[in-house]
Amino acid sequence: MARADDLFIGVDLGGTNIEAAAVRNGEVLASKKKKTRPEKGVDTVIERIARTVRGVFKKMDATPEDFAGLCIGAPGAVDPATGIVHAAPNLDWTDVPLGEVLRERLGLPVFVDNDVNIGLLGEYVYGAGRGALHMVGIWVGTGIGGGLIVNGQLVSGWRGAAGEIGHMVVQPHGRRCGCGREGCVEAYASKTAMMAMIEEAMESGGKSVVPDIMAKKGKKSLTSSVIEDALEAHDEPMMEAVETAQFYLGLLTANLVNVLDPHVIVFGGGLVERLGEAFVEPVAATARTYYLQQQNAERIRIVPSALGDDAGPVGAAVVASRRL
Amino acid sequence: MARADDLFIGVDLGGTNIEAAAVRNGEVLASKKKKTRPEKGVDTVIERIARTVRGVFKKMDATPEDFAGLCIGAPGAVDPATGIVHAAPNLDWTDVPLGEVLRERLGLPVFVDNDVNIGLLGEYVYGAGRGALHMVGIWVGTGIGGGLIVNGQLVSGWRGAAGEIGHMVVQPHGRRCGCGREGCVEAYASKTAMMAMIEEAMESGGKSVVPDIMAKKGKKSLTSSVIEDALEAHDEPMMEAVETAQFYLGLLTANLVNVLDPHVIVFGGGLVERLGEAFVEPVAATARTYYLQQQNAERIRIVPSALGDDAGPVGAAVVASRRL
Numbered sequence: 001m002a003r004a005d006d007l008f009i010g011v012d013l014g015g016t017n018i019e020a021a022a023v024r025n026g027e028v029l030a031s032k033k034k035k036t037r038p039e040k041g042v043d044t045v046i047e048r049i050a051r052t053v054r055g056v057f058k059k060m061d062a063t064p065e066d067f068a069g070l071c072i073g074a075p076g077a078v079d080p081a082t083g084i085v086h087a088a089p090n091l092d093w094t095d096v097p098l099g100e101v102l103r104e105r106l107g108l109p110v111f112v113d114n115d116v117n118i119g120l121l122g123e124y125v126y127g128a129g130r131g132a133l134h135m136v137g138i139w140v141g142t143g144i145g146g147g148l149i150v151n152g153q154l155v156s157g158w159r160g161a162a163g164e165i166g167h168m169v170v171q172p173h174g175r176r177c178g179c180g181r182e183g184c185v186e187a188y189a190s191k192t193a194m195m196a197m198i199e200e201a202m203e204s205g206g207k208s209v210v211p212d213i214m215a216k217k218g219k220k221s222l223t224s225s226v227i228e229d230a231l232e233a234h235d236e237p238m239m240e241a242v243e244t245a246q247f248y249l250g251l252l253t254a255n256l257v258n259v260l261d262p263h264v265i266v267f268g269g270g271l272v273e274r275l276g277e278a279f280v281e282p283v284a285a286t287a288r289t290y291y292l293q294q295q296n297a298e299r300i301r302i303v304p305s306a307l308g309d310d311a312g313p314v315g316a317a318v319v320a321s322r323r324l
Numbered sequence: 325m326a327r328a329d330d331l332f333i334g335v336d337l338g339g340t341n342i343e344a345a346a347v348r349n350g351e352v353l354a355s356k357k358k359k360t361r362p363e364k365g366v367d368t369v370i371e372r373i374a375r376t377v378r379g380v381f382k383k384m385d386a387t388p389e390d391f392a393g394l395c396i397g398a399p400g401a402v403d404p405a406t407g408i409v410h411a412a413p414n415l416d417w418t419d420v421p422l423g424e425v426l427r428e429r430l431g432l433p434v435f436v437d438n439d440v441n442i443g444l445l446g447e448y449v450y451g452a453g454r455g456a457l458h459m460v461g462i463w464v465g466t467g468i469g470g471g472l473i474v475n476g477q478l479v480s481g482w483r484g485a486a487g488e489i490g491h492m493v494v495q496p497h498g499r500r501c502g503c504g505r506e507g508c509v510e511a512y513a514s515k516t517a518m519m520a521m522i523e524e525a526m527e528s529g530g531k532s533v534v535p536d537i538m539a540k541k542g543k544k545s546l547t548s549s550v551i552e553d554a555l556e557a558h559d560e561p562m563m564e565a566v567e568t569a570q571f572y573l574g575l576l577t578a579n580l581v582n583v584l585d586p587h588v589i590v591f592g593g594g595l596v597e598r599l600g601e602a603f604v605e606p607v608a609a610t611a612r613t614y615y616l617q618q619q620n621a622e623r624i625r626i627v628p629s630a631l632g633d634d635a636g637p638v639g640a641a642v643v644a645s646r647r648l
Contacts, residue, residue: 153475156585159585172495172575179616291491297483
């Protein structure tokens with residue numbers, strides 16, 4: 001087995017950015033970021049990943065031989081055994097042998113896993129979940145992702161489909177979700193849902209500065225920075241959308257506490273990184289009113305990600321060190 | 325370690341009945357049932373348990389020495405390490421050293437655990453969950469109980485509070501639940517909730533034969549046999565209450581599938597034993613419309629308990645054989 005104090009490359013492959021980092025003992029020593037540009041096709045993206053990693057080599061003045069291995073987190077359904085990304089809708093990828101190709105390009109052992117699970121593992125081993133045995137991760141983005149750790153182990157489920165917490169239905173016959181069903185948490189709490197709610201408010205005559213902010217920033221969708229600016233401008237529809245999202249995330253948190261009894265619930269994703277405690281505290285307040293007040297309930301920790309952007313690369317290094 | 329083909333006593337201690345059985349290899353060889361009579365106090369109940377167990381000895385023409393050990397499932401918060409029942413509201417028990425007292429009375433090793441977990445383990449090892457790695461149990465009674473098996477292990481959670489699936493909130497600001505919150509599954513799907521819904525229907529002028537059936541049977545609450553008779557009489561409020569319960573149990577099932585990805589969801593409790601598939605099939609149909617249609621979703625099994633009343637004693641024997 002590799003040791004945690006070996007040097008690893010951890011990569012976080014997102015729909016927008018590729019982040020690669022040299023990691024030792026849970027610490028990022030050097031990192032490099034590039035745009036993903038999925039619209040340019042699979043080969044270009046893989047080449048961009050390789051260049052991002054080589055950028056880290058260069059920053060560290062190192063060669064592939066200096067690293068024990070590389071692990072990359074991909075957004076979608078991944079087979080860790082083969083390194084194949086079976087389906088990554090954000091990248092428009094189907095059955096891409098990412099592990100094998102990267103191994104050939106970079107000349108070091110490569111492991112592939114799901115990005116949310118990897119980020120969760122980073123938080124679990126080196127971040128907000130350190131020392132806990134049971135933990136839940138809730139990632140707020142264009143969707144609501146999540147992961148579960150029970151008895152110190154990632155829960156994959158029977159089909160590898162566990163952790164679809166964004167599709168917990170908490171409002172029967174409620175808002176339509178991207179999955180086609182109604183009343184999922186994701187239909188109230190994702191950035192996509194917030195944008196839809198703002199548009200509805202404007203259609204019924206509400207005023208919002210969100211479209212202006214988006215235009216000024218050249219954004220086509222509701223990004224975390226747009227949300228932050230709109231909140232700072234005390235934009236009414238934006239504040240209401242965020243409050244709605246927080247309420248449903250609180251309900252989701254309480255339901256997961258009642259079902260799984262985790263010690264730590266960690267929130268991550270760009271929006272949470274940007275707003276931090278200010279976003280998570282109202283979520284926690286709602287959760288506290290909805291979970292059972294059993295022994296030590298007041299000691300359940302509901303917190304923002306401690307590692308932020310580094311959770312991905314740090315978690316990836318954990319996976320690599322465990323697999324080697 | 326004891327072997328599964330040793331002879332064990334498995335006991336299920338409920339608020340109404342005590343059931344004790346001699347079990348070998350998951351099979352009940354002889355059993356004995358007595359009323360619990362919790363209103364007569366702790367000592368009387370423990371004496372009644374001991375007499376039920378001695379009744380099994382007698383039926384088997386055996387002595388305590390013929391058994392490797394005894395395990396008893398109690399309804400409430402139990403510390404398996406000490407055998408103390410910390411809180412069992414149905415029995416009005418607080419901090420009862422059940423394991424120690426029974427050991428002295430009966431002269432064989434005694435283990436104590438939570439009744440729902442034990443029943444779930446019975447179904448997992450010898451019943452509906454046989455061969456699965458991930459399973460959820462949903463028990464429909466005066467409340468909605470539950471248990472989870474992930475990676476082949478019972479999930480206890482950080483505080484031993486996992487599995488409170490009846491308090492998953494699926495209807496914000498919905499019906500008031502016994503726990504004081506609003507919109508829990510238990511507030512729609514328990515026998516207590518069904519009774520409340522029937523009373524409400526009658527208050528708004530609906531006709532129901534339920535009170536007559538209860539009077540004729542001398543029942544003070546809505547028992548499973550009353551429900552069965554009312555359904556056979558095509559009682560409108562009863563049918564509506566059961567349909568409501570089934571809808572919310574379906575939603576709960578779907579949410580647990582999306583979160584945990586179990587292979588098997590088993591339904592138990594007196595009502596399910598009585599109505600079987602006829603009760604579970606509409607629940608499964610709702611669940612299928614609410615869980616994500618990912619790979620092999622059609623192979624998820626949503627089934628009634630296979631062991632029925634025997635799940636408790638059989639599961640208790642599993643616990644005893646594992647602990648010895």
